[in-house]
Amino acid sequence: MSTLISLLNPVCEEFHATLVSTSTAAAATTTKDHAYFRLLAFPVEILDFIFQELEYNHLPPVICVNTLFQTIATRILYRIIPELPMARCIKCLKVLCSTPANAVLVRKLSIEWAQHRVVSNLFRLLRDTLTHLPNLRHLSIELSPQDNHYGLAWVLGGLRAQLKVLGTSIRCDTQLAAFLETQPELVELCLRGFQTKQPFTLSKSAMPNLKSFRAVHAGPSVIAAVVKGRPVEAVSLSMFMEDGCQPLDSLLLSTCPIKRLTIMSLDSSLSPNVLLPEVAKRMPELEALHVVVLMALFDNKTLQESGPSLKKFSDLRYLTFMAAGSASIEDEGEIARAWSKACPTLRTIILPKGKVWFERDGQWTCCG
Numbered sequence: 001m002s003t004l005i006s007l008l009n010p011v012c013e014e015f016h017a018t019l020v021s022t023s024t025a026a027a028a029t030t031t032k033d034h035a036y037f038r039l040l041a042f043p044v045e046i047l048d049f050i051f052q053e054l055e056y057n058h059l060p061p062v063i064c065v066n067t068l069f070q071t072i073a074t075r076i077l078y079r080i081i082p083e084l085p086m087a088r089c090i091k092c093l094k095v096l097c098s099t100p101a102n103a104v105l106v107r108k109l110s111i112e113w114a115q116h117r118v119v120s121n122l123f124r125l126l127r128d129t130l131t132h133l134p135n136l137r138h139l140s141i142e143l144s145p146q147d148n149h150y151g152l153a154w155v156l157g158g159l160r161a162q163l164k165v166l167g168t169s170i171r172c173d174t175q176l177a178a179f180l181e182t183q184p185e186l187v188e189l190c191l192r193g194f195q196t197k198q199p200f201t202l203s204k205s206a207m208p209n210l211k212s213f214r215a216v217h218a219g220p221s222v223i224a225a226v227v228k229g230r231p232v233e234a235v236s237l238s239m240f241m242e243d244g245c246q247p248l249d250s251l252l253l254s255t256c257p258i259k260r261l262t263i264m265s266l267d268s269s270l271s272p273n274v275l276l277p278e279v280a281k282r283m284p285e286l287e288a289l290h291v292v293v294l295m296a297l298f299d300n301k302t303l304q305e306s307g308p309s310l311k312k313f314s315d316l317r318y319l320t321f322m323a324a325g326s327a328s329i330e331d332e333g334e335i336a337r338a339w340s341k342a343c344p345t346l347r348t349i350i351l352p353k354g355k356v357w358f359e360r361d362g363q364w365t366c367c368g
């Protein structure tokens with residue numbers, strides 16, 4: 001494949017100017033262009049590859065060239081629908097509802113309405129659109145904080161597609177849990193919505209293939225409901241003061257060891273010499289640990305004292321600890337050396353300055 005790409009790159013560059021400047025009116029003159037005839041000589045598979053190299057906004061003019069170009073470019077245009085401005089998004093949803101031939105092409109749909117208060121008619125339009133997308137595999141729905149206070153999982157009720165990836169800020173309530181029961185093919189789940197007092201329970205058979213889970217506002221009960229009895233090995237979560245280390249306890253319910261963990265800490269009492277031992281005690285088989293602390297300030301001494309807790313990790317390779325701090329680059333170099341001595345498996349370390357520390361010729365150095 002790499003050889004094919006290297007051979008096609010000059011071709012893609014040559015045809016790019018021709019394709020992006022093409023319009024319906026210019027199509028007739030374009031057919032006289034030598035590059036155009038050369039392009040037609042390629043098999044459909046090669047044309048598909050070339051068109052995929054175009055920017056998203058360059059595809060509509062290509063559709064106007066001829067029937068062959070229209071078929072290929074339409075397939076690419078509708079395969080992934082990115083976040084769109086509200087007016088264009090509404091128009092796109094209406095087209096998908098009224099044009100089944102285009103709707104079946106959609107594999108990924110991203111809805112970004114976080115900056116808008118949405119009326120009920122638009123939610124109904126989104127629900128109707130989802131019923132027309134049988135081949136959808138990746139869905140992202142981001143709503144405004146105001147809308148997220150209401151139960152909106154009914155929008156997903158008409159979806160018949162089997163998703164592989166779902167990310168949503170719809171609040172974590174009974175209705176959302178019921179929808180997740182209908183998605184056995186989910187591999188990656190991101191719940192960005194608020195946790196509610198409603199029961200959030202999942203049967204043992206729900207989401208049997210889930211590998212990756214991200215929770216933004218959800219507490220220990222939702223995390224436990226999602227992780228329990230599933231082969232989750234990559235997790236991203238937020239830790240709040242009132243929850244203590246309960247979110248970490250919830251991760252022990254996975255059927256396989258957690259390999260990658262990202263923690264966003266909003267608890268000022270969770271210093272690295274407290275948090276790192278708690279993580280190591282529960283998940284010694286971690287391969288990657290990324291911690292971002294927003295509410296506390298750490299100095300060189302505190303970070304140095306955290307080193308011994310890393311000895312409990314048996315295979316930790318990538319470690320990030322981002323926080324406000326007063327340590328200099330020289331101090332961070334000392335910290336990196338101390339941490340790598342405590343945990344010899346470490347390959348990269350990122351500290352509050354944002355520099356990437358790594359070992360080269362027996363010496364730890366940084367870049368970035």
